[in-house]
Amino acid sequence: LRQSKRIKFEFIAKHHSAKRPIKWLCHLFEVSRSGYYKWLNSEPSERSVENRSLSDFLKATSDEQHCIPGYRKLWKLAIENSFVCSKAKVQRLLQAMGYRSRACKRSFGRAASKSNAISAFNLLNREFNVADPNRVWVSDITQVRCLDGWQYLCVVLDLYSRKVVGWGTSKINNADLVIKTLNRAWKIRKPDGNKLLFHSDQGTQYTAENTLLWHHKRNITVSMSRKGNCWDNACAESFFAQYKKEWMSNLGEISRQQMTTQSRLYIVNYYNSVRKHGTLDGVSPNAFELIN
Template sequence: NGFICNKKRVQRLLQNLGYRSCASKKRYGRAPRQNTLIPAYNILARQFKVDKPDRVWVSDITQVRCTDGWQYLCVVLDLFSRKVIGWSTSRINNAKLVLRSLNKAWKQRQPLGHELLFHSDQGIQYRALETIRWHRKRKIKVSMSRKGNCWDNACSESFFAQYKKEWMNNLDQFSRQEMTMQSRIYIDTYYNPVRSHGTLGGVSPMDFELIN
């Protein structure tokens, strides 16, 4: 709101009002091996600062426990502004979930495929033949994180951490349908237009794109 103050002051005031941080629990363990296509190289190499829109897109998938089972959320972010430009949910974690998110992002942004780098982890959904064909058809260069190294896709991981801490963990039990609705509220009415980012100079992704 334009008030200039130290972050420690904000923390102290919030604590005096009874607010406490609710950090998500760390999970350990490895996913079972799958017979999939050979992964791409890590071309992005943690170069998360991008000076133009639609030059680097990053993507990942997370799972959310619902009253009627797991529901999966796939997002595509533009690294230039950290804006979520495509997302989709499904009860099945497969390549179709990724392709729906990619198609939404492509329809919204209409980028030049040969100038675009798409980065993800080595999940079987991103190495699936139909996903690779989608990229090749549009002449998109593909980059993938090194195996077992979540820091190579830190921006997507950070989004999901905030999505769960700031929103989903504060809700009571919800169904898969309600999870999708809450995801839409978080992304479309809070994260993209309102939530400020330190890496963007304290403005939201949409505001950052407007002023740049």
């Protein structure tokens, strides 16, 4: 609990602004302003100083050795350099930094594809009912097996009407696909970025530096699902479930080009304009926006 509060306080200290004041952020994260200011003005404890010093040593040493040694070897090196610590403490600090030896099959936080990854808090918090358009967009990516390989579909939905406001396909699942889809949605909807919350999972396509920079240039607030919590992005997940059940499963084997064509038919000609949505009082997303 103490660790969770510290993380929230650090986020508030880093991201507060005139548009996102401290009072609003404290209310959002359910922490007291007095507690935040007490944390902000407090001197770091002796243990915190020791942990930071040890963490800096472990990082510098592992970098010098090309991230090869495991926590046991790093612990021995720390002891040799006069640090007073246990193997468990070294292991805990390395895990907190996202480090794992390159000798292991998995290398958390060290893979090239994730080297610039930055995640965000779950600010949406499953509040899927939105009163105005262009206030909350959600996004996700799915894959479809085609005759000539996998083809990926990225969509952006406006939670106000559950309308797909941007979509794109590619044979490569990367940040470029997300940015291409976002550009299409931005061109069509022309939202005010200062009032827009964008929510996704923590996939590398969304945590990539280029994707986050795209949001930053437009003053968009970024929210991300918690790891392993698909329900945090339930609306996007639900869209893909219907997309595959109602449309793609009936087509049989198709090419990548045909997949893109069929995705357009489903999204533009059926889902947005015809399909009745239960959360919209039985009307289509297009009809809902028209009458509201």
